[in-house]
Amino acid sequence: MSPFVVINLVVFAGIIVFLTRFRRPKYSLSRQVLMGLIAGVGFGFAMQFLYAGNPDVMSGTLEWTNVVGTTYMNLLKMIVMPLVLVMMIAAVVRMREVAALGKIGGMVIVILIGTTMVAAFVGILMANVFGLTAEGLTEGARELARVDVLQARQENMADLGLADMLIRFIPSNIFLDLTGARPTSVIAVVIFGILFGIASLLVGRDDPETGERIHSAVDTIQAIIMKLVHIIMALTPFGILALMTKVVAGSNGQDILNLISFVIASYIAIAIMFVVHGLLLRLNGVDVLNYYKIVWPVLTFAFGSRSSAATIPLNVETQVEELNVPQPIANLSASFGATIGQNGCAGIYPAMLATMVAPTMGIDPLNPAFIAGLIGIVAIGSFGIAGVGGGATFAALVVLPAMGMPVAIVGLLISIEPLIDMARTALNVNGSMTAGVLTGKFLKDLPYDAPAAEPQPAAAD
Numbered sequence: 001m002s003p004f005v006v007i008n009l010v011v012f013a014g015i016i017v018f019l020t021r022f023r024r025p026k027y028s029l030s031r032q033v034l035m036g037l038i039a040g041v042g043f044g045f046a047m048q049f050l051y052a053g054n055p056d057v058m059s060g061t062l063e064w065t066n067v068v069g070t071t072y073m074n075l076l077k078m079i080v081m082p083l084v085l086v087m088m089i090a091a092v093v094r095m096r097e098v099a100a101l102g103k104i105g106g107m108v109i110v111i112l113i114g115t116t117m118v119a120a121f122v123g124i125l126m127a128n129v130f131g132l133t134a135e136g137l138t139e140g141a142r143e144l145a146r147v148d149v150l151q152a153r154q155e156n157m158a159d160l161g162l163a164d165m166l167i168r169f170i171p172s173n174i175f176l177d178l179t180g181a182r183p184t185s186v187i188a189v190v191i192f193g194i195l196f197g198i199a200s201l202l203v204g205r206d207d208p209e210t211g212e213r214i215h216s217a218v219d220t221i222q223a224i225i226m227k228l229v230h231i232i233m234a235l236t237p238f239g240i241l242a243l244m245t246k247v248v249a250g251s252n253g254q255d256i257l258n259l260i261s262f263v264i265a266s267y268i269a270i271a272i273m274f275v276v277h278g279l280l281l282r283l284n285g286v287d288v289l290n291y292y293k294i295v296w297p298v299l300t301f302a303f304g305s306r307s308s309a310a311t312i313p314l315n316v317e318t319q320v321e322e323l324n325v326p327q328p329i330a331n332l333s334a335s336f337g338a339t340i341g342q343n344g345c346a347g348i349y350p351a352m353l354a355t356m357v358a359p360t361m362g363i364d365p366l367n368p369a370f371i372a373g374l375i376g377i378v379a380i381g382s383f384g385i386a387g388v389g390g391g392a393t394f395a396a397l398v399v400l401p402a403m404g405m406p407v408a409i410v411g412l413l414i415s416i417e418p419l420i421d422m423a424r425t426a427l428n429v430n431g432s433m434t435a436g437v438l439t440g441k442f443l444k445d446l447p448y449d450a451p452a453a454e455p456q457p458a459a460a461d
Helices: 003-020 029-051 055-093 098-129 141-157 162-169 185-206 208-233 236-250 253-258 260-283 288-305 312-321 327-337 343-361 368-381 391-402 408-412 414-442
Strands: none
Touching (some): 003 029, 003 055, 029 055, 029 236, 029 288, 055 185, 055 208, 055 236, 055 312, 098 185, 098 327, 098 368, 098 414, 185 327, 208 312, 236 414, 260 343, 260 414, 288 312, 288 414, 312 327, 312 414, 327 414, 343 368, 343 391, 343 414, 368 391, 391 414
């Protein structure tokens, strides 16, 4: 191992020790995460500056820092499926009327898909305003290799119609989907959890005594799962440190400069959608400034982790405890929001790519028919997008072929993917929380049983 790699790892370990000093009651989790994010960005830039001409030192350092980041992400992935399953069962069991569950799910989905269609329009608008086109993009060896992989994946999805996509939502093997083996595994687990909860609810209706035992068992299991979530969440500052180090140190500065217009247009489109969410909330009587102050820790976590699914625990907890959203609504909005109607990954991104490719195929990107068709396909294709890093790629592989366009452009943008994906993920998560808050406003009188009080996690020393 190179002496420089050893020095870098010692510095990295020192940063971790420094971050442990913030694990005190007076420092909130959001402040701890922010410190980890800042430290990761700083350390990543320092490596870029010091070892730009020495890739061996860079890769050697990231190989070991990635142990922290990958371990943290694996722990999050480990808890996502059990958490989603238990939350869905709990959401249904606490509903006193099965019909109320349909109203909640329907309202959440309508809001998610509606905002995704708006996001697609914003993406189209920004691509046209900045005059973005697929012509002239740099095609290096890494990009071309990525194109080959994407084209192979696209061939496997070429015949995937709307009916096929809907079928993919239904679990044929729940144990397989609990492993996250399919892009639609999360929504499959959601469906199984809902059906299991409905069966439990009906059993309790036939036998109230058994129903009480079921209710108590669900509360107990949920308390255990949430305690496990709190244990893993305590590691967030260190995971974010490692993840941000990888993103910043592994980015190619020259590639970013070459594609800076796309980066700027993407961030402006994302910012516009945050404003749209704020307007929707304000029109329904929500204090927008206070809302964003409350959800800031969740958005920061989503930004660093690049995973909507991994953000589900913090998403639900914030909705219930800080935004006063009923537990069943929070459970459904967070889970659906990780797989359906993601404003950033399934809305803005594929719409911008299609608009960029259109001129190369002789299509006017400002043609109303083109815009309407693209928005419609984005809405349909936004079902079942995986809530982990790479979900935007999956969305693009659905939308571009449906528009009769090549998928090569997805590979050509690989250099700047992590940089944009962080903000897209934050937007996805904010969209799910917005759907939860609005649904809670619209359906405030639905009957449900409040969960038993859960013990608060002990403050870190």
